[in-house]
Amino acid sequence: MTTFKCLSWFLTCVSLICFCRSQDSIASILQTMNRFxxxxxxxxxxxxxxxxxxxxxxxxxxxxxxxxxxxxxxxxxxxxxxxxxxxxxxxxxxxxxxxxxxxxxxxxxxxxxxxxxxxxxxxxxxxxxxxxxxxxxxxxxxxxxxRPSVSSTPTSTPPTTSVILVTSVWSSTPRQFRQINIHSNSLGVYPHLIIKRVTYATYARKTRKLLMGLEYPDKVVTSTLDTNHVTILREGVRTYGIAVDEDRDVIFIATLKPLYSISRISTLGKNFTVIIDLSRYEWYPRHLTLDTNGKRMYWCNYEKLFTVTYDGQGLTTLATGDQLYAVALDMAAGVLYYNDAKKLFKMTLSSNVTTQLTTLNAVPWNMRLNRGTIYYSGYDSRIVGALNLTYSVTAHTIHSINIKGAHSLLMCLIP
The missing domain is CATH 1.20.5 (Single alpha-helices involved in coiled-coils or other helix-helix interfaces)
Incomplete structure (x- = not known):
């Protein structure tokens, strides 16, 4: 019995020793893990x-x-x-x-x-x-x-070089075009273009075609010189000013309808685009002229003379007046000519200096410059006049033209 008691004590001691050692080992491991x-x-x-x-x-x-x-x-x-x-x-x-x-x-x-x-x-x-x-x-x-007188029975010769085609503005007479030979000063009936109610006409040199505005119905048309056939470029447009830049194949139109604007269209009648809306002005634009070198446009609207670039930028008022209708540009000299009633003015574009040249014998509806001479047709007057800028500052009447139903004339110069 004594032997068993000693064995139990021994086993208890061994267990305590093993337990203590295992506690020390666990604590060491935990410390190691903490350090890690x-x-x-x-x-x-x-x-x-x-x-x-x-x-x-x-x-x-x-x-x-x-x-x-x-x-x-x-x-x-x-x-x-x-x-x-x-x-x-x-x-x-x-x-x-x-x-x-x-x-x-x-x-x-x-x-x-x-x-x-x-x-x-x-x-x-x-x-x-x-x-x-x-x-x-x-x-x-x-x-x-x-001066050579006008025959009472006008002749009917086809247009040659340097002629002026003249017609009435708004007239309903079907055969109304007249032609003036600049060199001989002779007047005749133009035998082609049996049309009426013409509002504007201009000439394209390279294609030798007329560009015209008509009203009732409103449209822009083109025609060759020796035919009665016209081709419609754009309908629904009424204009009193057309100019063509043939090098760029574009026509610029000063429109009264469908809105007051300067618009552009290709020479084939495509891509009609409004360049600048002028609806804020009381009067509609008219008689457009181009500086094809500087890509600028000039026009009047009865009270003001304007200029703007081809893309509609930099709209500027160059002059104001009471009856501004017509403009003509000398690109080589950098000079712009325009009217205020019967007064003719000259503006140097480089300095915007303006001087009055002379007094015309009629208010011009439109003007053309050719070889140092300004030709113009009368508004509320049935005359075509001229002013030689080289030798004289006195305007003279080339012809008085009577067209049935006409009170104002527009002209188209064919140089």
């Missing part, structure tokens, strides 16, 4: 700090590279601009020289043409005087002091 976790946290913090440093380095490098790239681009653009400016200045100098040369050539051509016309007129007058019988001296005196 702390090291893991420290390593993670180090990695986060390292990542931040790397990201900061990348951002600094990107900023530096971006700044360097911008500076390089800026330098390249600056160098390119300098080259472009030098080239532009050189081209402008050459262009000015070319303009001066062109202006001198055109002036000489105008002088030669005017001299030729004067010689032809004097020769025609001399032939007329020599052809009169000697037994009628009074007839000789009458012929030598007057």
């Amino acid at each position: 976790q702390e090291e893991m946290r420290d390593n993670k913090d180090d990695m986060i700090r390292m990542e931040k440093r790397i990201l900061n380095f990348i951002e600094v490098a990107k900023t530096s590279l971006r700044a360097e790239l911008k500076e390089n681009i800026r330098n390249e653009v600056r160098n390119s601009n300098d080259v472009c400016i030098r080239d532009k200045q050189r081209l402008e100098i050459e262009l000015e020289k070319a303009k001066v040369t062109t202006a001198n050539l055109k002036t000489n051509i105008k002088l030669c043409t005017a001299l030729k016309e004067t010689c032809q007129s004097q020769m025609s007058q001399l032939i007329t005087n020599l052809s009169v019988p000697a037994c009628s001296p009074s007839s000789v005196n009458a012929t030598s002091t007057s």
Whole structure:
């Protein structure tokens, strides 16, 4: 019995010893794990700090590279601009020289043409005087002091070079066109275009076609010179001003309907586009003329003279007045001519300096400039007049034209 008691005590001691040892081992393991976790946290913090440093380095490098790239681009653009400016200045100098040369050539051509016309007129007058019988001296005196008279029965010859087609504004007479030969000053009936209610007419040189506005019904039409057939370019448009830029195949129209505007259309009648809406003005635009070199338009609206670019930018009022109807542009000289009632004004476009040239013998409905001479047709007057800018500032009447139902005339110059 004593032996068993000692064994029990022994086993209890062994168990206590094993338990104590196992507690020490567990505590050691826990301490090791805690240290490992702390090291893991420290390593993670180090990695986060390292990542931040790397990201900061990348951002600094990107900023530096971006700044360097911008500076390089800026330098390249600056160098390119300098080259472009030098080239532009050189081209402008050459262009000015070319303009001066062109202006001198055109002036000489105008002088030669005017001299030729004067010689032809004097020769025609001399032939007329020599052809009169000697037994009628009074007839000789009458012929030598007057302009060639209009035959009571107009002739019907087809248009040649340098003629003026004249018609009535709004007239319902079907065959109403007349033609004036500028060189011989003869008047005849134009045998083609049996149309009526014409509001405007202009001529395209390259295609040798007439462009006309008609009303009731409103439309824009085109026709060749030797036919009665017309082709409709646009319906629903009423106009008192048409101009064509043939180099760019575009027609500009000063419209009264469907709204007050300057619009454009192709020479084939396509792509009708309103360039600038003028509905805010009381009066509708009329008699349009173009600066094809500078891509600008000029027109009047009864009270004001306007200009704007081809794309409708920079609308500017150049002059105001009481009866502004007609404009004519000399692109080579940079001079714009316009009327205010019967007064004819000249505006130098480079300086906008305006001077009055003369007083016309009628209020012009429209004007055309050809070889140094301004031709115009009368508003509320049935005359066609002319003013030679080279030799005289006095306007004279070429013809008084009677068309049934007419009180105003419009003209179309075919140079």
